[in-house]
Amino acid sequence: MSAVLSALVHDYAAHTPLRLRAIDAYMAFCAVIALVQLVYCVLVGSFPYNAFLAGFGSAAACFVFAAALRIKSDERNAHQFSGSPEGAFAEFVFCHIVLHFIVANFLG
């Protein structure tokens, strides 16, 4: 098991471009934020529920947008998508702007 993990880590570090690793770090950050909020909700309770949903939803949505950016930024997927990584970044920014307005409305 440990050999598989070390091979995975080695392969990841060797073959994954810097851009994708930066996006992976951001995705891990979003996942940890969502997990912390979930643990708080389980321990303390869901009141106020709208705030929990806004926070958790925000982290989850950021994770999903980052995943889409990663897929479109990967050069190996270039043949599947007509746009450029810069276009994917522009979509990423637009989605985040809309998301944060929705989250700000739902936070209360």
Place this chain on the structure above:
Amino acid sequence: MERTGDKLFEKALEYPATLDTVPKIKATTPLIITFDSQTVNDTSLVLDQALVSFQHVDTKNEVALPARAVKSTESYKMDVSRKNFRLHFSSAPGVYNVALVLGSFKQGGLFYDLGNVEMVAPKGTKEKKHEVAYGPKPEIHHRFAEPQKMPNILVSLFFTGLVVVPFIGLLGGWAYLGVNADKLQMEPVGSVVFMGLIAAYITLAISYWIGVKLFPTLTYALVLALPTYLTGQYALSKRIEKRI
């Protein structure tokens, strides 16, 4: 001994005859009144209103029960079921004056006094007082909703700090990986303005959360939209050109 289905009392009347006795009606002996109406030419008359009125002779309280049409016999039927008896008469027993209140738009109306019946309360029921007391009602003491139980402030602060720590970890991770902003120099002005406008949008979202109303927020968002789009388009297309 009474059995289910036994007829304890039956009387047929023709207008304007009335009952010559006061039959006793109990909750277990439903009262059924059937009647038909005819014009002077002996043709069946369809009524627009067919009610049976029960008025207590002492208290003058009145109960009016509708009679439903029975098409097969061209007549009308009113049935004081157990439910209606319990609802209207159990708590107010006594002698009631029964009358048919009939109405027709073409022929006019008729109030036909049938006579009196005695509604007998079932054993054990309490009689309602018929006196109406007018006066102030008891004072209402409003109970405000109790505030929700919140956790200890230290727990909340701890988890707030716990949420900030991953952000520091993200910045550290990026620094470790070597993430930098060197390529922004490909198009410094456009990139800085674009990033500034994105920051303006985030600030607008925060201000909306703090207190700015929806429509002013949407107005500001609309004002920022075009410059953001144009600078983003310019900065990213310059980056593509220089990359290629």
